Amino acid sequence: MRIGELAAATGVSARSLRHYEQAGLIDSERAANGYRVYDAGAVTRVGNIRMLVEAGLTVDDVRVFLPCLDGDMLARGVSEGFVRVARERLAVIERRIASQVAVRDRLSAALDSAGLG
Numbered sequence: 001m002r003i004g005e006l007a008a009a010t011g012v013s014a015r016s017l018r019h020y021e022q023a024g025l026i027d028s029e030r031a032a033n034g035y036r037v038y039d040a041g042a043v044t045r046v047g048n049i050r051m052l053v054e055a056g057l058t059v060d061d062v063r064v065f066l067p068c069l070d071g072d073m074l075a076r077g078v079s080e081g082f083v084r085v086a087r088e089r090l091a092v093i094e095r096r097i098a099s100q101v102a103v104r105d106r107l108s109a110a111l112d113s114a115g116l117g
Helices: 003-010 014-022 042-054 059-068 080-113
Strands: none
Touching: 003 014, 003 042, 014 042, 042 059, 059 080
């Protein structure tokens, strides 16, 4: 299937698919006309990548799961690798939230001190 068909089948943009391919998460062949051609298994793989990315993991995080991306990841149960990566990503997100809250509080305090709060 071509990239547009894979995008339609998975709900992932063609741009994201090219990004996944560049990151080594999916593979394609090139047709004689230069178009990317994906096998039917790419639908499952992209669905799993999408699920992990929507859960907050980065494309780099997803690389840890390459051996599992072609099957039903939910049926396999939670692996130690997933728990480790998920905890690391959660810690990063929590640090970012704390940083943004601190910025918000400083901005709010500046507005209050200027009598504009």
